[in-house]
Amino acid sequence: MTPASAPSPPPSPTPSPLSSPPSAPPASLPVRALTPADLTACLDLAAEHGWTREEHKWRLLLTAGQGLGIDAPDRPGTLLATLVLTSYGETHRCIGMVLVAARFARRGVGRHLMRHALDSCGAAAVFLTATANGRPLYEQLGFAPVGTVTTLRGTFTGAAPAPAPAGTVLRAATAADIPAILAYDRPVFGADRTELLTRLPAFADQILVAHAPGGRLTGYAAAWPNETTTVIGPALADDQPTARALVASLAAGAPMPVRFDVDPRHPGLADWLRANGLTGDYVCTLMVRGAPDLPGDIDRRFAPLSVALG
Template structure:
């Protein structure tokens, strides 16, 4: 038993570092999530983690990661509370701290149905939805005849410009990590112009497709098909539900729906950028 029944509001909240990677993965496992060390490592190095240590010395009892995109937006993810401390106010205490640390910076997050009421208490409002899909991709539907190729170092400045235009903010600190983080990074091209890009990064037994930035649905389809051709693993991705045509095509190609998440914001009415070209995030934990 945890020293459980003692009040928890005295437990200090501290900044997490890369040295906490194993403890974060253990916390994921405690809640029935996959360990996801590869993703945790990205978030801990590119963002700022906050956590609460177990007073009994058994690792972390709570975590959250904040990925900053400057004064206009930060994304919150990996909000977890150990099962043995669930429903004791730990999660909302940590989130109140994160919100206070953000100050005037608007916030966004993807909320599960269970987590959404907590975030609403903190002033977040739902502004959209994302559907998670998973499965082995089989090209049973036509794939648009759009040229894609492996990205090169020379493509990076163009990819960064396109990403800033579509995402609406500079996320150089995330996109420049993609060549090392992802197993596959591709661009779509027409007449020498890069019209989209996408990555597939390893997460346990899957490859997660994200980010997926494309001029239109056909370009997004071509990128996904090219990434799928490069792996034997199932694909997983989180697609904005407004992209109905892409979702229908992915389901026809073997990906099955798993869950819906609410896209929520605080202190701004919606996300910046151009949603019509933003098909899937790098990871829902980073917005």
């Protein structure tokens, strides 16, 4: 039998559009702005990665920040990738919620989306919290590690007391406290996050402020609900005793187990939280591009609002 007369091989099966990604180069996939109308698609993509469906947090992210996404060409109505870029004045940007559908992993989608976001940042310094899986990509894009954060969770027992400094008064914040909170936050956080913090009263279950005997604000902290935990953050204070007192008061009233993202640059804080029932060893890396370190005063910044927001 000659090659000309040999029977043709059977045709290759056509890949199912629901099981195989399209052949278009990832860099050709358009990036678009996300809106609150994309909330369900964001939650679905997060759930694919084993994350809880953090609807409350995503609503804040998509309104206080700029969501960016890539529509899935093989599954209409879903997202292939997400990223949230939050601006803090003209000087700083924070990147969070970088997610890529598993079927598109290692095809350059994350890099494509990150480059799109970074191109929009201009000269602003950019920071993020990286998982072990994401860190190599971020290093290739010019981010440098500057620290770590460990996530602790559990029912706060109060077994290790946290007395406030003598004369310090803790109380629930009111709308009248917002200007003082913003003024306190700016030098401690190191950038202007007015757009985010003005949303905090509607977002958080509790906000506490600490005052010195003369009435000067010496710290504030908030607690907000996130599906299965009460997250404590942000937490800013003049010193660790004040921070611990704020955290203990918020945790004592938490309706769910507490989550706290602790920076090891605060000696003894993690040990105190563990002594009060929190556990965990999930460590992420703090990374910065375009600046030598995170902005602000780490000595007074005890917890982020969220690792996705700084």
